[in-house]
Every structure is written in C-alpha cells, then in structure tokens.
Amino acid sequence: MMRLLCVLLLAGCMRARPELPILNYHSVGDAADDYTVPLAAFEEQLDWLASHGFHTVSLHELAESRQRRAPLPDKAIILTFDDGKADALAIVLPALRRRGMRATFFVITSLVGRAGYVAWDGVRTLADAGMEIGSHTATHPRLPDLSDARVQYELVESRLTLQAELHRPVEALAYPYNSVRARIEKAASAAGYRVAVAGVEHGSADLLSLRRVPVNGMTRMEQFTAELAVFQR
C-alpha cells in the first residue's frame, strides 16, 4: 500500500512538470521588484545557463518534439517574457543576441505601440531576430472570469492580429495572470493555439497549460539554479 502510494505520488509530481524548464519573466531593467529583473542579475542568469550547457528552444519546438517526435537538444530550456514592454526590444533582445539565445515574447495586442510597450515594428524586429511571438490576449483580462464569447474574442482577435502584422503563424498563448481552467484550455485549442503556458499554480505538463517557473527581481541566484537542478539529467 505504501509503495503504491509512493508510485502514485511520484507519477503526480512527474505529471505536474513539463520535461524542460520554462521560465516566466516580465521586464528587465533598472528596478528589482516582482515584475522587473535588474539587467545585471538577468545577465548573470543567462551566463549561468550558457556555462551549464543549456540550449534555448521555442514552444514550437517543444510542440514538435511531443507531436512529431522531433528530438529537443539536451538541456533544453524555454525563456518567456510576458506583456511586450519596451525593454523586450531595448534590453532583453540585445542580451539574448550577445549569447546566441532565443526566447518567446507574449504580446497584448491592444497595448502594442502604447507608451512603455513595444510597437509593431519592434515586434517584427523581435520575430525577424528569430524570437517566437505569442499572444497574451487582446486586453489582458483574467479569462476564467469572462463569458465563453468574450474568451473567444480575446483569443481569436489577438491571434489574427498578430498573424496579420507578422505574416507568420502564431501558435503560442500565455494566459493573463497565468489563470486558466479546463474551459479556457478548450477555448485556446479551438482558437487555433497549439501550445499555451501558465504558472506554478495551474501549470502542468499539458501542452495547453504548461507550467512555468517565475523569475523576478526577488529571485536569488541560488533559487534560480535550484529550480533548474530539478531538470538536470
């Protein structure tokens, strides 16, 4: 009985995580708060990843590896940035490029070009630099609070806008506030998303609610490396 319980608990833990770490950043800049990682700390994290042999991949590549058995590189990791703030272009992109790294940027389509947010030219620059662009909905609502019709609008409108602006398919979604339920996952799939990311609370190994590890200005280097140690083989 104890052994069965242990096996079930272990299986539960394994289901709860995707096969590779997916990090959830927002901004990088001068501040150190629950939204912003200071640039020096961010660069230390990227250098640690590089020196420990991590390879950045996209959510598209993760979906391909699951659905078409296209193998991922050893020590693969996905870096994601929510909200599409201006520092994505000005600070994050140069830091990634210096190290030959890639990331996924989730854009709130109604805020593109507003003060503090990246403009469409900037989103295209990110995409042209090999970064993956995903939707973070049209207006960033908490989706489980909305009617089915409103959820559909948020998911479909943002995806079609991104595809029209970028002239390339958009497969990835980040749920605002990492808030998701089974109904929202079904809506995401129906809206054409292949892969979607959530946070620690609602995240799992499921392609439509992938668990992400938050990284913010309070994250100490020991915490950062401890989170990744779980995935090291």
Ligand SMILES: [Zn+2]
């Ligand atoms: Zn957000």
